[in-house]
Amino acid sequence: MLRFITFIIVVVLSNIIQCITGFAGTVLAMPFSVMLVGYDVAKPILNMLGVVTSIGVLVNDYKAINKKEFFKIIAIMLIGIAGGTYITHHFALNPSLLYKLLGSVVIFFTLFDTYLFVKKKDDKPLSAPIALILLISAGLVHGMFVCGGPLLVTYASARMKDSKEFRATLSAVWIVLNMIIFCTDIKAGYINARFFIVFIVLFFFLVLSILIGRLISKKMNQKAFLITSYILMFISGISLFLK
Numbered sequence: 001m002l003r004f005i006t007f008i009i010v011v012v013l014s015n016i017i018q019c020i021t022g023f024a025g026t027v028l029a030m031p032f033s034v035m036l037v038g039y040d041v042a043k044p045i046l047n048m049l050g051v052v053t054s055i056g057v058l059v060n061d062y063k064a065i066n067k068k069e070f071f072k073i074i075a076i077m078l079i080g081i082a083g084g085t086y087i088t089h090h091f092a093l094n095p096s097l098l099y100k101l102l103g104s105v106v107i108f109f110t111l112f113d114t115y116l117f118v119k120k121k122d123d124k125p126l127s128a129p130i131a132l133i134l135l136i137s138a139g140l141v142h143g144m145f146v147c148g149g150p151l152l153v154t155y156a157s158a159r160m161k162d163s164k165e166f167r168a169t170l171s172a173v174w175i176v177l178n179m180i181i182f183c184t185d186i187k188a189g190y191i192n193a194r195f196f197i198v199f200i201v202l203f204f205f206l207v208l209s210i211l212i213g214r215l216i217s218k219k220m221n222q223k224a225f226l227i228t229s230y231i232l233m234f235i236s237g238i239s240l241f242l243k
């Protein structure tokens with residue numbers, strides 16, 4: 001029971017940070033969630049909570065979707081997702097190796113995003129090979145751990161400068177891809193009665209965390225939360241090597 005309560009707290013805090021920083025929610029939540037409730041519970045739950053959050057964004061901004069980028073991202077990321085699903089299917093037989101792989105992914109994202117934060121974004125366009133690598137890699141990581149967001153954000157921020165178009169397009173992408181992952185989770189046997197009970201409970205906490213996040217984002221320094229999220233992500237990644 002204590003582990004489940006802690007899992008709820010992790011989901012709430014990670015989604016608050018997601019609302020404030022605009023990223024890092026699932027990347028931050030996944031390592032702790034895997035340790036608390038296991039991969040077979042954490043992955044499908046965080047996946048579907050991501051769908052709910054994206055639908056909430058898309059309700060008002062669906063007309064701003066960049067259809068060309070939407071279909072391009074979906075097509076390329078599906079290649080990576082297929083690879084990620086294949087990898088986790090084999091690594092699932094070795095939980096220790098799975099945890100270390102996730103830890104490596106989280107640490108990489110932490111260092112990668114910290115580098116971008118220090119360097120700051122410029123207006124140089126992405127080359128075609130770099131764009132392709134980013135999208136396939138994003139799909140690969142998303143297929144494994146449902147946290148390919150940082151890599152996709154790097155690609156999308158270089159392609160779409162309008163914030164509403166950016167949010168709407170990425171939200172639409174997550175809805176489609178996460179529902180595909182949901183289907184693979186059904187096949188893997190992750191979707192059962194326990195899943196629906198946990199999801200219903202967490203749904204209400206998700207709404208609460210979004211409201212809290214929006215309130216805090218208006219009054220708190222976003223830079224401080226970015227730095228905090230990087231530190232927490234790094235610690236969570238390191239902790240997985242001790243699992």
